[in-house]
Amino acid sequence: MRSWVTLLCALIVVVTVPGLAGHASAQASDLRFPQKVEAGTAFSVSTTGSGSATLYIIGPGDTIRRVVHLGESISFGPDDLHNAGHYVAFLVSGSSTQNAQFEVTASHQAATLSFLAKPSRLPVNLPNGVSGVAYVFDIFRNLILQPQQISFELSDSSGRAQIRSATSRDGVAWVKMNSAAKAGPAQFQAEVASVRNKRVIQQVPGDPCSIRMTAHGLGQKDKARVALETEPVRDCNGNPVPDGTIVTFTETYQGGQSMVDVPLKRGVAKTELPSHNGAVISVASGVVMGNEIRWSGGL
Amino acid sequence: MTGSRLLGIILIIATVVLVVMGTIHPNQSGAMIADSRARLIGSASSPQDAVNNLMQQIGRRTWEAAYASLANKGEFTETEFVRDLNGNYGSLRSYANLDGFDSQPLRASGDEAQVRARMRWASVVGIFEDSRDLRVVRNGSQWEVAWPIVREAKVPPQVIPVNYLRWDVVYRGAEDDWGAQDVEAPHVRIIAMHPVDRGGGVVILGEVLNEDVVPAFVTVKASLLGSNGSTLATEDSFDKISHILLPKQVSPFRIDFRNVRLSQVDSVRIQPSANLVAASADPVIGIEGQKLTPLPDSSLTGSLVNQSGQVVNVAHVIGTFYDNKGQIVWVADQYPSRALLPQTPVPFTISLPADVSNKVGSYRVVASTYSSSRFQ
Amino acid sequence: MQRLGFMERGAPPIPLGLIFLGAFLIHAPLLLMKLPLKSYDTNFHIFFASHYSHHWFDPWNAKWYAGFSQTTYPPLPQQWVAIVSRLIGLDMAYMLVQFAAIVLLTLGVYRFSKLWVGARAAGYAALASILLGSEAFLVYSAGQLSTTFAAPLYLNSLPYLYEWMRWRNWRSLLKGSALAVAAAAAHHATLLFGSFLFAIPIVALAIIDVRESRLAHVGSFIIRTIFVTALVGTMIAVVLLPFWIALINYPVTQVPIPHPSRSNYILNPQWGVNFFLVPYGAMILALPFIFMRGSSSPRLRPLLLGFWVAFLLGLGGTTPVARMLLGRAFEVLTMERFAYWATLLALPFIGLLAEELIDRYKWRAVAGLTLAAGMTCAVAVSWASFRPADAEDFKVESVAGWLNRDGHDRYRYVTLGFGNKIARLAVLTNASSVDGEWNSGRMLPELTEHGAGALTSSKYFGKNGLDALSAILQHADRYGLKWVFMKDPYYEPLLVFSGWRKVDDLENRTITVWSKEAVPPATPIDSPQRPLAWEGVLWGILPIGSSILAMLLVLIPDRRWAGQTVVSDSDKAATMPSAGSESSPANDDLVLGRIS
């Protein structure tokens, strides 16, 4: 039994090893391509022998098939290979094939930037709240892997700007910046070698700060109700809180409660609630509490 | 020949008898809901018969017959009667069918009696009850129901100024343009979460805040994780939440898990998700006269007042109940059956479990609304 | 050799060819107009057929209920539709198969009636079957292809089985058994209940005839009867094996779903019209005759009793009989099929009545009967227009188109207010739904626990329906359910308050599309109900094979009996066998050229 296993293994080795060797030898090349070619540049390759042959260049970005004359050099124009990547070449002449591998690299000249700026909306005065990521591409939309100096600038509506620069690594650079204290749209720009890309970041007011309300009776109009109105609601940086923000009025009285969620309109929230003598009326927006009023003008 | 035809005569008689039996004592449990309630409308020889007959007619929506049987039909029109039961302005009642009823005599004399009729209506968002104390009066040998009409409120002619606050959303579009900005999803935050064991299952109670400056369409999903990190169950808040939250608005949420015990749960993963949504700040709903009713009818009552000029067809009130330490002990909801007309209070009642009722120290109610353009 | 004969009075019997021509003239135009497409269930059968046409050997259909097995429903007519659809498309294939069933019914009624009455009366019965209200109701209003396909096969099988029981005719045994098995492969309920309502009267008739005939031996008759029962039972068990496996492993235990045919037709007169007046039509006028004539002739009494039981069952909840006799099956079955069978059982009487009226009143009777039958048929055919399956006719092509584009079909969907259009939609779209119309095949707990039918019609099932809808919407994530197509605004508040958002509208804004965020794409449900591969192979071979076998077997010529003579006299002869002549009344072969 063991001898059969031995024989089988020997056979496998005998069959496999020359195969592997052949595989390795297939990579031996007589075709001399430059090891690296910059995308969009012209170059030529010399050949040996005589007669005609077919040249195949295959890569994930480009495919070329060309009939060439052996013994002459093969020329490639700037438009022939412009996608960066690893290419394999075969020169087939009759039964013989010559192989080669080479790389097309991205141009060093940045032409476009993919700029990811996030978030598109954030509260004011938030440290490191804004992030920018830039990918640098050449004119053929190849990622430029060589380091590039990229400048990021975030300028708010008043013109104040934060500027940072970063060096790209493997084609990407990133920064984080603070949002400004003043609400409004801010311009966020990335720039490399005079190539710019802009984004707009909305800097919005933060939570309301110290909500204050007043209460007054409706008099003859409706004695049973009390009118409530806030002062203009602002965040802690003085920015007006946007209209539509909900302000909750709650009236608590003996054995009961009334409440209403009112949106800010033109900066203030106002409503009417049933009037109860001795009722405590409070105001809040989200988790921020405002002042309290003890109402003594009710029925 | 007479004998030979006897079988035929017997079969005909048996058929008639069987049909009569099936009609006098119908058992139509396999029939459609509306059909299964069909009964022979007999004579109203007692107050309860009169009420039962009326309820059957209401259940089968034979409005004309029901109205004709009333003792006080001179006080209102058939249209008003139908509107009382069937709703108006696209309210929840207009989406409801009588699912069942029971009647309970309260008092009776020779010529007059009072019977309480509890009607259970099945609506698209669940069951609601309508209880009416009916006066039943004798008319000759028959009894007739005097229907306590609830007239739909009439809004006085007026001009209500409208300055709509409305958000619309324009998205970037489907084309792929890497790095181009799209509008940011709203930021929401869970500000409270409390799991409790209840009724053979786990209930997650909590509150979510829209901390952004734009409206958010919010859904809260929760997963119960076992001790080995495996997910025991995942559910979402479904309608036990106010899905559209305006900036800085807070909504309670409740997520029910059946057949899981809290002891099996190692941790809870809450996943709030928020999307930008076109929304309007109107209508503004005041929730007035909120009052806790103690046991045995433990509930929170109050009334909704539509402070805007737009009719709200269906409203949804959700109550958050806290203990004295401020921890959420229960979240419950109700859909009032009537439409909210401008400036017209509509009562609501949120029922509370008896055991929770004792613990409630404070509460908070939010209302969300549905307005269909078809009824404006 | 003695043989049974009937005294034929007056006019000769109507040739069967003429009856077939009548069936063609009445039903072919209606079917060419695709009238059944408006019915309740036609699209359901087409949906099943559509699946067979794409996956012949895989009965697992992922398009409904997130996946269900079609082995839960005998496949024969749908498989024939699938085969024929390769040539003429699904819709016309359905019409053709339905037409074949109608023609087979005339033949079946003729042959079945000939067991009870003379050839002339049987011819009238066959003619009446063309205009039968219940047939037209089932074809054009209910769309019950399986029922109307199985009944003719069964009716054609019974005379052969009678022949075997009485005369030990082996060819008849083969033919009758094959046809009975094919009938079972077409519809299980027809087999289960038809065996009682149709076969027991036949057995009783055979007993009567055997007792009156001094030639046959009762003992051997009993053995033959048991043998044929066992044979047919075994064959059916084998041919429908995947069906039995599904039924045994997953019995229909879901909460019963209400159906109007179970209501009391007097207390709910609208259903009385639908399930009694329309199917019976002018036959109601003949009911006294049926009872009187059926009871006056001992040989007709088994038929009368069979008719009476079917009649009572067909009355649904109008009498307590159906509930008592059927037990839980009452909550599962729909009752209109019993009315259909009752009318089929009544047809021999109708044939007799027609014969007598024509003999007595000549052309006046012919005119009156034609008018009555014609009106019955006309009302039943047009009933689908008076009381359409859908309140509104609308197209679902736009919905299917929407689902099939932009990867929408990666998610599941549900419709609201689409009625039985969901089957048509399921045929057209690649997407899968959690809803469906084949309630016995569904396994999703959200659907089986609530006692409601299709989600698309939830509101008609009251609280149960709405609970089922809520439950499935609540578990949208679980099933990859991302889309709701809403035709009926009734459901809008539920969608709004439970977190669904309107994302699109179709068909001139009459259909709105609602979506739920963050629902993961649908994944196949790993269901233990999924049939094994060998079951799929059996399902693809045996039922259709049984029908092909039946067709081949009926082509075998019957042995001809020598010396056909007609004996006996008086009107009794029309309903009683002559003691002096013993023959197989069923020896009219199914091969058309040799009939009549």
Place this chain on the structure above:
Amino acid sequence: MTPTSVARKTLLAAVPLLAALFLSAAGQPTVHVAPMDSVGPRPVEQQTRSSIVRDYLQAWQSMGTALGENRPDLLDASFVGLAKDKLADTIREQRSLGIASSYRDQSHDLQVVFYSPEGLSIQLLDTVEYDVEVRDHGKTVGTQHVRTRYVAVLTPTESRWKVRVFQSGS
């Protein structure tokens, strides 16, 4: 120990090695993934760690099949934007020339080098070995074994990570 027994043992020991060689030739590529704990600026979530590798390897499969069968539609599942456009162009060129190329990846050595702060892009380097076989009108032109480094940028879509930049070179 005799020389025969040594030879026999050596051969026996070679059996699993050879089996592994055959298996790897016939089956999936070998994959090595560098730890992602120190990737910045955003830490890689546990779920992303597995999905990113799975989706990237799936992209190789898709690319191999798409280039082998000249079917650009097969790219949709795994590629987006630039990468998809470039590969689709290549397939169109191949198809017009009657050429097909088969990519059989044998090993991947993956290293995630950048995960953007907002989580919208992730960059990885892949030292990959693969065989590329070229056929002209169905006739094999030749096969070459390639070892190179790929830079890939993946971005999240609704259901998976898709390759947006796919470029070899150092």
